[in-house]
Amino acid sequence: MKLLEIDDLHVSVQGKEILKGITLSVPEGELHAIMGPNGSGKSTLSYTLAGREGYEVTRGQVLYRGDDLTALSPDRRAALGVFLALQYPVEIPGVVTLTFLKVALNAQRRARGEQEFDAVQVLRSVRQNAAALNIPEDMLKRPLNAGFSGGEKKRMEILQMALFEPRLAILDETDSGLDIDALRLVASGVNAQRAPDRGILVITHYQRLLDYIVPDRVHVLAGGRIVRSGGPDLALELEKSGYGAVVEVA
Amino acid sequence: MTALARSIGGHTDAFRHDFARREVELPGGALQWLQDRRRAAMTAFTAIGVPNRRVEAWKYTDLANLLEPDLLPITGSGDADERVSPLLDESNHLRLFNGFLSRCASDDAIDIVDLSALRGEVPDWLRENFGVLACGPDQPMGAASLALMRGGVAIRVRRDNSLALHFSNGASLRPCVSHCRVLLLVESGVSVRLLESHTGETSSGSLRNIGVELILNANSRLEHIRLQKDAADAVHVTSLGAMLRRDSQYRACYAALGARASRLDINIRLTGDRSEAALHHVAAVDTGIADITSVIDHASPNTRSRQLFKNVAGGHGRVVNQGRVIVREGSVKSDSHQLFKALLLSPRAEVDAKPELEIFADDVLCGHGTAIGALDEDALFYLRSRGIPEEEAKRLLIRAFLAEAVEGFGNEAIRDSLWQELEGALTKAAKASR
Numbered sequence: 001m002k003l004l005e006i007d008d009l010h011v012s013v014q015g016k017e018i019l020k021g022i023t024l025s026v027p028e029g030e031l032h033a034i035m036g037p038n039g040s041g042k043s044t045l046s047y048t049l050a051g052r053e054g055y056e057v058t059r060g061q062v063l064y065r066g067d068d069l070t071a072l073s074p075d076r077r078a079a080l081g082v083f084l085a086l087q088y089p090v091e092i093p094g095v096v097t098l099t100f101l102k103v104a105l106n107a108q109r110r111a112r113g114e115q116e117f118d119a120v121q122v123l124r125s126v127r128q129n130a131a132a133l134n135i136p137e138d139m140l141k142r143p144l145n146a147g148f149s150g151g152e153k154k155r156m157e158i159l160q161m162a163l164f165e166p167r168l169a170i171l172d173e174t175d176s177g178l179d180i181d182a183l184r185l186v187a188s189g190v191n192a193q194r195a196p197d198r199g200i201l202v203i204t205h206y207q208r209l210l211d212y213i214v215p216d217r218v219h220v221l222a223g224g225r226i227v228r229s230g231g232p233d234l235a236l237e238l239e240k241s242g243y244g245a246v247v248e249v250a
Numbered sequence: 251m252t253a254l255a256r257s258i259g260g261h262t263d264a265f266r267h268d269f270a271r272r273e274v275e276l277p278g279g280a281l282q283w284l285q286d287r288r289r290a291a292m293t294a295f296t297a298i299g300v301p302n303r304r305v306e307a308w309k310y311t312d313l314a315n316l317l318e319p320d321l322l323p324i325t326g327s328g329d330a331d332e333r334v335s336p337l338l339d340e341s342n343h344l345r346l347f348n349g350f351l352s353r354c355a356s357d358d359a360i361d362i363v364d365l366s367a368l369r370g371e372v373p374d375w376l377r378e379n380f381g382v383l384a385c386g387p388d389q390p391m392g393a394a395s396l397a398l399m400r401g402g403v404a405i406r407v408r409r410d411n412s413l414a415l416h417f418s419n420g421a422s423l424r425p426c427v428s429h430c431r432v433l434l435l436v437e438s439g440v441s442v443r444l445l446e447s448h449t450g451e452t453s454s455g456s457l458r459n460i461g462v463e464l465i466l467n468a469n470s471r472l473e474h475i476r477l478q479k480d481a482a483d484a485v486h487v488t489s490l491g492a493m494l495r496r497d498s499q500y501r502a503c504y505a506a507l508g509a510r511a512s513r514l515d516i517n518i519r520l521t522g523d524r525s526e527a528a529l530h531h532v533a534a535v536d537t538g539i540a541d542i543t544s545v546i547d548h549a550s551p552n553t554r555s556r557q558l559f560k561n562v563a564g565g566h567g568r569v570v571n572q573g574r575v576i577v578r579e580g581s582v583k584s585d586s587h588q589l590f591k592a593l594l595l596s597p598r599a600e601v602d603a604k605p606e607l608e609i610f611a612d613d614v615l616c617g618h619g620t621a622i623g624a625l626d627e628d629a630l631f632y633l634r635s636r637g638i639p640e641e642e643a644k645r646l647l648i649r650a651f652l653a654e655a656v657e658g659f660g661n662e663a664i665r666d667s668l669w670q671e672l673e674g675a676l677t678k679a680a681k682a683s684r
């Protein structure tokens with residue numbers, strides 16, 4: 001089954017059309033990369049998929065496991081298995097990270113009619129995943145993302161992805177601003193999440209990440225449209241000739 | 251200003267007549283020293299009257315026009331109720347019903363005097379300290395509470411201790427006014443925790459007028475946790491005066507959770523070297539006015555004050571934060587900071603914030619800031635995208651906003667009950683904003 005099917009998607013923000021007819025599908029078990037220059041609409045696409053207010057779908061449709069996704073609230077989407085790692089994770093002073101993780105995890109479970117986890121279960125699960133991402137215990141006791149470095153914030157996003165076990169994960173420039181060690185850590189975190197029943201959409205500006213995460217398909221987004229799609233080699237081609245050439249050919 | 255205030259003042263005249271008619275019948279009417287202080291207080295009150303918006307310090311809370319036209323003075327306690335403080339604690343428990351001491355359980359390290367029964371022999375500590383603070387023209391309602399006092403309590407604490415003071419009132423057919431005083435004297439070197447709570451489920455537009463005097467002798471510590479939650483049609487004014495002697499510390503966390511209008515009118519004098527005051531305030535309202543107005547007077551060198559006011563207003567609630575910091579000549583190395591923050595949950599909610607500085611000394615550190623805004627949309631989306639439903643996400647963010655002001659006060663049980671009260675008020679505020 002197609003996990004995600006986007007068909008002729010048009011999205012406006014504050015009356016201005018940003019996405020101008022995107023068609024794209026991600027089958028279960030595949031990892032797709034979306035590449036594109038700054039301002040091409042990558043974050044707009046990811047916010048639209050996550051259900052942020054103010055991103056108005058004016059034409060086209062988005063099906064998630066066969067159902068219309070656009071009518072659902074962000075929290076409902078999350079409970080159904082859609083996860084977005086933000087390009088700029090938000091700082092939330094006053095909410096302890098571990099508390100947040102427990103509240104979020106249990107909210108999702110409650111919405112799905114599953115038994116909530118107790119504090120011990122949450123802690124065990126968080127610890128396991130945190131260790132793999134080199135996230136120290138102390139970070140979990142601090143307010144969520146408050147004063148975290150860029151790399152810490154991105155690792156925290158991947159920790160959440162590991163914890164929530166989504167069916168569809170969208171990673172919006174999770175690689176940007178990371179040094180090479182942090183990049184490797186994040187990439188291995190993502191690779192560990194690849195699974196036959198899971199689809200992953202990796203959004204990136206740079207080819208660099210794709211040295212570590214090999215995609216099944218690569219799509220090039222420019223001016224609010226997918227201008228080219230291809231196999232992993234497309235990323236290498238982009239690196240050699242730059243976006244300009246690819247966009248022109250299209 | 252004074253003439254105008256007076257010409258309006260039906261209540262001012264009513265208070266004056268009450269005093270003129272009953273002066274000798276009032277508790278302690280036969281004590282000359284007390285009579286002198288009451289007369290001085292009446293003069294101070296009359297200079298301003300029941301303040302209306304033309305009185306600068308009351309421009310955001312027009313008290314005279316918020317009161318019912320006729321207020322019947324409460325002259326007896328009536329049948330006391332048995333409600334206990336919502337800030338549960340195993341400390342010494344005093345209850346005031348309709349402004350009269352109704353129940354009193356305390357140990358022998360505390361001296362307690364029922365102010366409704368003042369006569370004959372009065373302990374020296376009481377005569378020296380009572381009726382000195384919260385009774386000048388800068389706190390006109392405090393002055394009225396002293397002049398017209400019918401009841402209240404004076405407390406002296408001689409050893410480290412903790413006490414709870416719970417105020418409640420009974421049903422009345424007509425709008426009433428109760429004038430009540432509290433004196434707390436903390437002896438040198440002693441640490442005290444004071445839990446003060448006000449609940450008023452019943453009111454028919456009544457006014458609670460309370461004057462509180464806190465005297466911290468050298469090296470003493472007072473932690474003051476105060477919960478004020480009145481009926482939606484009640485008006486509550488507490489005038490608080492504090493005197494901090496050498497090396498003493500006053501830490502307070504005040505919570506204002508509803509009334510037609512509540513005003514906490516504070517005057518803190520840092521009279522002793524190295525004395526410190528830290529005032530934290532949280533307000534959560536969905537209707538009516540929650541006003542905290544403070545004057546902190548750095549009257550000695552090396553004194554320090556901190557103020558952190560955090561307000562959440564929903565529905566058509568209004569919050570008022572005014573803070574004036576005075577640094578007197580010679581009060582070098584004074585250090586003061588005030589920060590007022592408000593979260594508005596509804597377009598009809600309002601906030602008035604006014605920090606002021608009057609500095610007459612060199613080599614001081616004084617700062618202030620205000621921040622007013624709505625809930626952060628980015629944060630709200632972030633939480634929702636993690637599966638947290640909208641209402642729960644809002645509650646989490648509001649709680650996070652207030653947390654800083656409550657942290658570190660009391661013990662876990664006290665904080666839990668404070669949070670429970672806060673959550674109740676926040677739920678109402680959020681509902682009224684939909």
Ligand SMILES: Nc1ncnc2c1ncn2[C@@H]1O[C@H](COP(=O)(O)OP(=O)(O)O)[C@@H](O)[C@H]1O
Nearest residue numbers: 013014018036037038039040041042043044045
């Ligand atoms: N909230 C907004 N209001 C108006 N324009 C926006 C808003 N967000 C993004 N845009 C515009 O939409 C376009 C795409 O932005 P974005 O999706 O952030 O691109 P990318 O993530 O590919 O860098 C840009 O031209 C940007 O200026």
Ligand SMILES: [Mg+2]
Nearest residue numbers: 042043087173
């Ligand atoms: Mg972007």
